[in-house]
Amino acid sequence: MSKTSLRDLSLSEAALAVRNGEVTSVDLADAFLSHSEQVEPGIGAFLHLERDEVLQAAEEIDQRRARGEALGELAGVPIAIKDNIATTGMPTTCASRILEGHRPVRDATAVRKLREAGAVLFGKTNLDEFGMGSSTENSAYHVTRNPLRVDRVPGGSSGGSAAAVASGQAPAALGSDTGGSVRQPAAFCGLVGLKPQYGRVSRSGLVAFASSLDVIGPMGRSAEDVRLLLNVISGPDSLDSTSRAGGSSSRPGDSTSRPGGSPTGPENRADAPLPSVLGIPRRWIERGAGSDVVRVFEETCEWFRAHGVELREIELEAAEQAVATYYVIADAEASSNLSRYDGVRFGYRAQSAETLEELYTRTRGEGFGLEVKRRILLGTFVLSAGYYDAYYGQAQRVRSRIRSELETVLSGVEGILLPTTPTPPFPLGQKSDDPLEMYLSDLYTLPASLAGIPAVSFPAGQSEDGLPVGMQLYGRDDSEQDLLDWVSRFESSTRGNGGAS
Amino acid sequence: MNADFADRQRSAKSEESGKSAKVAGRYDLVIGLEVHAQLRTASKLFCSCPNAFGHDPNRNVCPVCLGHPGALPVLNTRAVDLAVLLGEALGCEIRETSVFARKNYFYPDLPKGYQISQFEHPICVGGAVPLGDGRSVGLVRIHIEEDAGKSKHPEAGDDTESRIDLNRCGVPLVEIVGQPELHSAEDAGLYLSSLKRIVEFLDVCDGNMEEGSLRCDANVSLKPAGAAELGTRTEIKNLNSIRNLERAIRFEADRQAKILDDGGTIDQETRLFDEASGRTRSMRGKEDAHDYRYFPDPDLPPVFVSDDRRTRIAAVMPELPLQRQSRFENSFGLSPDDAAVLTQTRALADYYDAVAESAPDPVAAANWVRTELLGRLSAEGKDITSSPVSPRELTALLKALDDGTLSGKLGKAAVAEMVETGDAFAVVVERNGWKVVSDTGQLAVWVAEAIEKNPSEVASYRAGKTSLLNFFVGQVMKASRGQADPGALRPVIEKALED
Structure with a gap:
């Protein structure tokens, strides 16, 4: 197989080829590494990628196969990991100075599961520091460019993971989604990105930003690649008390969940069932989204309608308060989660501090970037005596309303179709000086995060000038497999023409 | 403690x-x-x-x-x-x-x-x-x-x-x-x-x-x-x-x-x-x-x-200290003070419970645990949890006291030695040859010795200073290394001095 065609294999095809000995894991890794050497300098997707490390891990898979060991569902398949997910043997910096060179002593549970499934860890990808941002411009190390148009942002905070996959350097990646950080970069880079239901994937080893919202999610070129990753990394975990069993992350009889099962490419999902009714918050979309996005939304609606899906207009009122609610809750939790970076035990430590107070203020003043400090200040304020009830308490009440509103809506429709972002990818630097503008661009992803329900972003079309536009589906509890089925159907009928038609 | x-x-x-x-x-x-x-x-x-x-x-x-x-x-x-x-x-x-x-x-x-x-x-x-x-x-x-x-x-x-x-x-x-x-x-x-x-x-x-x-x-x-x-x-x-x-x-x-x-x-x-x-x-x-x-x-x-x-x-709540304290008072007849002392810690209360279960006299047992045992333990830098004397061994001692085969004085010495060596009561008694002697023949031998050694006290006694009786008891106890039964001893001394 040529190196290009190796890179074009779906995850299950690649793993099957490795298991069957049609291709070695080293060949596969080499194909991605060689391509990476060409394109990475112009993209900046990675914070850490070492050729030798990757090849060594691939070599181990090949040796295991040579010894006749059974290999898992991701045998020999390279997977890029967002750099806020703990990996042993590689740094985990969260793109922050304060964790420069930090090497975790334990793998994140999701990473352990990837390794157990035979995956080859393919470097650590760039992000907005600690996941705080929507453009990957807030990295302490470097910006990441959108591979589809290098003067544009790749989205964030999982922008490095999205750019790595979209530029063909890795076939798939793990991101993390707190308020849209998997879905928005997936949309900006023309990928499928899933925010699983809260608790579906263990947070153990995911460096906390906002613990009640954080979830690790897969990003890939197709719904089936994303499904395979989800099935590997999900499940309850004794190391995370908020992780949950249940759901349909590993359906009985689903061949993709069975190690050694036959490959299930998109072609096998062409007959996947579609929902009978989807809700569409049309007024909210018309009010909040740009014309390109509204057009692609209408085209996507048309596709669903043409395939027998009833589209029912819904009103989301509480959900419109999501931006304010989210930034209070997420920042409150972040202000507490980030207290541990104090220069005492690990990470960056300011030199020449004379007193304890100075050690704290200098370490944190020098170690954190501007956006992180802004959020810590905001979060500290909203939890302060005298303000708690007006801000944090109120935000919790609104969050409950958003959750129950979505629950009510989703009891009447099987899913909600809406754009992932109000605009296509914006130019680098355009919003980096205007945090509020940046926050507002998360409006369509935040409600699912606050409600803890699954949501998927998928490529649905292009703007007038050829930029990717992603649409989003929200689902009921435990509906990840359904959402991926629907996206798979959409993909199979629109493949090759760049979106809905 | x-x-x-x-x-x-x-x-x-x-x-x-x-x-x-x-x-x-x-x-x-x-x-x-x-x-x-x-x-x-x-x-x-x-x-x-x-x-x-x-x-x-x-x-x-x-x-x-x-x-x-x-x-x-x-x-x-x-x-x-x-x-x-x-x-x-x-x-x-x-x-x-x-x-x-x-x-x-x-x-x-x-x-x-x-x-x-x-x-x-x-x-x-x-x-x-x-x-x-x-x-x-x-x-x-x-x-x-x-x-x-x-x-x-x-x-x-x-x-x-x-x-x-x-x-x-x-x-x-x-x-x-x-x-x-x-x-x-x-x-x-x-x-x-x-x-x-x-x-x-x-x-x-x-x-x-x-x-x-x-x-x-x-x-x-x-x-x-x-x-x-x-x-x-x-x-x-x-x-x-x-x-x-x-x-x-x-x-x-x-x-x-x-x-x-x-x-x-x-x-x-x-x-x-x-x-x-x-x-x-x-x-x-x-x-x-x-x-x-x-x-x-x-x-x-x-x-x-x-x-x-x-x-x-x-449902598995153990007996609480005050409940135990009042049980010690009501079931064993202890004074409120003894009951409070013996329920100071659970280990002590458990110890006392184990002793009192088979001791002939729970009140006396309380006194021996409280005064002798705890005193000796604390002198050795130990407490009840590290006591070398098990409740069983202490009970054996209490039985010997009760049936008169051991004097109170020897009982105290026995506790001291048991705490020090960790040996069983029987071993300590055997090693020291401790037995209460109430046989009047043996007692008379010790008494005769005491009379012979103290002629002036004998004279004073016979002159009417009968309080010296205790002096002679002490002499005999000393000579017998505590084995003489004080109860049996007195009449023997009185009789010998009157002769």
């Missing part, structure tokens, strides 16, 4: 008002105690590190209790069970749902920058601590939280660096918050020793104040005598013994009284007790008080204690 509950009960009763002299009359002293007790679990509250004292610094640690990025707490349900058991014992309402919250503050021995505690929704509310004399002091609440590490700051001169030991990080604690219903240092001491006894009997905590497994902070205020409204309080920390608690309260009450007498006002502040000087000094004022920014910990789901679980825990 510390914290003698019985002593405290006695002294609290003897001091009528229990009020410090300077305070009495003009001010009412109001005290509320906050007691932290380390729970006796095998592992820490949120990770599987051992919950153990005395190991090398920073050994019992893992990513969770070190607060490493990405590490998450997972609740040790055994700690919840112990808190429920304590709550049940103190008559608290056990909340079906309680919530862990984060208490945020920066300190080097607090790795996460927050302590996981319970705030708005504690596991237990209400309840009371009995003082043992019919009175009891109400509780506000009991909540579960994790301990912080220990900082060791440089002493003057030598070391210039502060050092941190994180072994204690994440050790499970309950904080038992009392109502401000105590009005004297003695009552505060009684409250703390009663609580200490209860947690020990429940095996919820080992009660060791020196090692810090039981710690106490005192909120102290004065108000004009009879006034309804409470005065401004100070919180005193670092009270590592019941004695120091009492000392600190007395000092603080006097200090506040002087300020108020001079027309001053009390600053609401946190004060440290200095053991060496017996004084309290300001640690931080109200203006430096932390804003802890409590909020529910999103890493931990609410704790749910079902009725069923609560009932199962309460």
